[in-house]
Amino acid sequence: MVQIVLLNTEDIRNNILKAAMIAQKFDVAGRVVTVQHTGEGNVNETYLAIFRTTFSEERIILQCINKRVFARPEYIMENMRLLTEHVHRRIEEEMHTSDRIWQLPRVIPAKDGKDYVIDADGDFWRAITLIASAHSYGQVQSVEHAYEAGFVLGHFQRMISDMDVSLLHDTLEGFHITPQYLKKLDAALETSEGQARLHASSEAERCKRFIDMRREWCSVLEDAKKQGLLKLRPIHGDPKISNIMIDDATGKGTCIIDLDTVKPGLIHYDFGDCLRSCCNPAGEETLDLKQVIFDTDLCEAIVKGYMVHGRSFLTEADRNYLYDGIRIISFELGLRFFADYIAGNVYFNTRYDEQNLNRARVQFKLTESIEAREKQIRSILENLG
Numbered sequence: 234m235v236q237i238v239l240l241n242t243e244d245i246r247n248n249i250l251k252a253a254m255i256a257q258k259f260d261v262a263g264r265v266v267t268v269q270h271t272g273e274g275n276v277n278e279t280y281l282a283i284f285r286t287t288f289s290e291e292r293i294i295l296q297c298i299n300k301r302v303f304a305r306p307e308y309i310m311e312n313m314r315l316l317t318e319h320v321h322r323r324i325e326e327e328m329h330t331s332d333r334i335w336q337l338p339r340v341i342p343a344k345d346g347k348d349y350v351i352d353a354d355g356d357f358w359r360a361i362t363l364i365a366s367a368h369s370y371g372q373v374q375s376v377e378h379a380y381e382a383g384f385v386l387g388h389f390q391r392m393i394s395d396m397d398v399s400l401l402h403d404t405l406e407g408f409h410i411t412p413q414y415l416k417k418l419d420a421a422l423e424t425s426e427g428q429a430r431l432h433a434s435s436e437a438e439r440c441k442r443f444i445d446m447r448r449e450w451c452s453v454l455e456d457a458k459k460q461g462l463l464k465l466r467p468i469h470g471d472p473k474i475s476n477i478m479i480d481d482a483t484g485k486g487t488c489i490i491d492l493d494t495v496k497p498g499l500i501h502y503d504f505g506d507c508l509r510s511c512c513n514p515a516g517e518e519t520l521d522l523k524q525v526i527f528d529t530d531l532c533e534a535i536v537k538g539y540m541v542h543g544r545s546f547l548t549e550a551d552r553n554y555l556y557d558g559i560r561i562i563s564f565e566l567g568l569r570f571f572a573d574y575i576a577g578n579v580y581f582n583t584r585y586d587e588q589n590l591n592r593a594r595v596q597f598k599l600t601e602s603i604e605a606r607e608k609q610i611r612s613i614l615e616n617l618g
């Protein structure tokens with residue numbers, strides 16, 4: 234959902250002015266009438282820009298890519314273009330047998346023909362189409378919504394299951410390679426600032442103990458990859474609930490957005506990410522840890538929706554690791570938030586110092602809840618898979 238956040242700080246005002254200037258450099262009919270900061274996303278800055286002519290209006294999404302995170306933003310655009318062209322073609326092939334109109338954002342070229350604009354500060358901007366008459370939600374609204382989330386992810390993975398993974402760039406080295414985040418944490422803990430942040434709070438120390446107890450286990454998917462059991466495939470990288478668009482008219486899923494993290498990876502991380510995000514009705518930012526649980530009714534609905542498509546491309550080995558995918562991605566996200574807290578909040582956008590610590594505590598509580606329900610989750614996967 235594009236939520237308009239009115240932030241009145243000088244910085245945001247300047248950024249909006251800048252975004253309005255940049256918007257005009259993209260190939261959209263009409264003049265920019267307004268640009269609003271959406272306040273969404275933990276990494277990039279996102280704006281909604283509205284263009285008008287005398288007889289039409291077009292709304293586009295404009296994003297400034299975070300250079301601290303993405304070293305080669307042009308690679309994101311190449312991946313995005315390849316993937317969207319492939320998926321648009323596949324959607325058209327199946328149009329007549331499909332139960333709905335599937336959508337996927339399109340890259341909007343700049344007026345000079347490039348896929349992006351670089352501003353005077355060297356910042357990298359890109360524009361994509363807005364999916365009209367559809368919304369996404371920060372939390373799951375119902376069992377039907379959960380089913381749709383699974384259905385959309387399954388459909389997306391099926392559409393890209395025949396894509397040549399070697400064509401995609403690795404846009405974010407180490408992204409969703411869980412043991413590498415342990416290394417990052419250890420490096421941050423070696424500094425005196427890191428030690429000070431760890432020992433300043435008993436919650437941080439508790440998180441550290443939680444991680445230490447899972448060090449051996451957390452390479453389970455990477456080990457399976459090394460053994461050749463799991464193969465690299467194109468992944469979305471971030472199929473959380475807020476990236477799944479629901480059609481306003483039909484209530485059905487219509488699209489998955491946020492293609493920044495499309496790259497080669499293990500589909501288990503995508504499957505797990507969808508579940509960890511959808512099955513926690515309290516959301517990622519809650520401060521009320523008691524509310525954080527892994528809801529197995531929602532899990533069942535997602536898996537049901539996902540398997541409508543998943544059955545056609547999942548191998549036996551893929552199925553054997555689906556539970557680990559769910560457990561590991563909640564743990565991994567907690568580890569990433571925690572490592573960033575220890576490092577002084579250098580990766581994720583934050584509004585207050587302890588935000589990443591709180592986010593980590595939510596994900597660890599969720600991991601515990603997943604671990605406690607392992608049997609139930611495994612039986613859902615077996616029965617529906």
Ligand code: GN1
Binds near residue numbers: 275494517
């Ligand atoms: C980040 O920026 P956003 O909100 O789309 C992150 C994901 C996390 C997510 C958690 C590039 O995504 O990996 O799962 O936050 N993206 C990157 O909300 O690190």
Ligand code: MG
Binds near residue numbers: 471493494
């Ligand atoms: Mg994202």
